[in-house]
Amino acid sequence: MNDNFAEIYPLDEFAEVCEWLAFKGWSEAEGGNLSLRLEQDQVPDPLKESDTEPVKLPLNVKELAGKYLLITGSGTRSRDIATEPQNDIGLYRISDDGASYQWIFGNDKPTSEMPSHCLVQNEFVKSRPDYKAIIHTHPTKLISLTHVAEFKDPKVLSDCILGLQSEARIQLPEGIGHLPFCVPGSLELGLLSAEEIKHRNVILWNMHGALSVGTSLNHALDQLEVVEKAAEIYWTLRSAGLPTGGMEQEDLLKSMDFFGRVDRYEKAFKDKK
Ligand code: 13P
Ligand code: ZN
Numbered sequence: 001m002n003d004n005f006a007e008i009y010p011l012d013e014f015a016e017v018c019e020w021l022a023f024k025g026w027s028e029a030e031g032g033n034l035s036l037r038l039e040q041d042q043v044p045d046p047l048k049e050s051d052t053e054p055v056k057l058p059l060n061v062k063e064l065a066g067k068y069l070l071i072t073g074s075g076t077r078s079r080d081i082a083t084e085p086q087n088d089i090g091l092y093r094i095s096d097d098g099a100s101y102q103w104i105f106g107n108d109k110p111t112s113e114m115p116s117h118c119l120v121q122n123e124f125v126k127s128r129p130d131y132k133a134i135i136h137t138h139p140t141k142l143i144s145l146t147h148v149a150e151f152k153d154p155k156v157l158s159d160c161i162l163g164l165q166s167e168a169r170i171q172l173p174e175g176i177g178h179l180p181f182c183v184p185g186s187l188e189l190g191l192l193s194a195e196e197i198k199h200r201n202v203i204l205w206n207m208h209g210a211l212s213v214g215t216s217l218n219h220a221l222d223q224l225e226v227v228e229k230a231a232e233i234y235w236t237l238r239s240a241g242l243p244t245g246g247m248e249q250e251d252l253l254k255s256m257d258f259f260g261r262v263d264r265y266e267k268a269f270k271d272k273k
Helices: 010-023 114-127 140-145 154-161 187-196 217-239 249-258 262-267
Strands: 033-038 068-072 089-094 100-106 133-137 176-179 202-205 209-214
Touching: 010 033, 010 068, 010 133, 010 217, 033 114, 068 100, 068 114, 114 133, 114 187, 114 209, 133 217, 140 202, 140 209, 140 217, 154 176, 154 217, 176 187, 187 202, 202 217, 209 217, 249 262
Parallel strands: 176 202
Antiparallel strands: 033 068, 033 133, 068 089, 089 100, 133 209, 202 209
């Protein structure tokens, strides 16, 4: 193993987060993938350049030009990344014209969800540069929510699920997105995710899983935990035959006000026609 690669400290955070994803049973088998955008000064000098063959991206990601990404390999297991992250994570550099990427070190077969990771990271550089981390995983209770017909509408989904526990909407005032079904790994899924991520931190992928983003991998995991907890409450109430109406609107607004989140809450879904 290259010592310079092992030195990249976010590898430890990949290992920690993947251990949790495996432990929670969200990233079964090869399910799920993660990426993290690195600043120049986080990449050791010997790993900054690459002479490997450039691989063309399905779409130009010009905001990412010259930037570095750590990305999990396709077909890798969360439970393996937890113990030996350097085997299953690759370091890549996006070309200066944003049209291709070059593998630098580590795993050289990036996730099949590369279009989503690249397009969402590209959007972040443009609109919220402090966001650098993306987790895609398959949490059972969140996937189950995508089977509920009325939750096809992300506002209905968000108002119901995030109203079931007093801190859920405080953490996610903008609500949760829900994309229509797309083929896993498709450019369509990437394009829709990059559009939706302008407004939301957690998005459900219909019949597939969830995408969560954050300033760090742990931040992205935090938000998934919050949504998964709320979904667990929903399914617990449903199996007990109890109503799922959740908090009184007045209490929710009082909480939003106390935490200074009213504006963000009220703006949620105003972007939707
Ligand atoms: P990869 O193993 O290619 O990352 O695919 C897993 C997955 O969850 C696809 O959506
Ligand atoms: Zn998946």
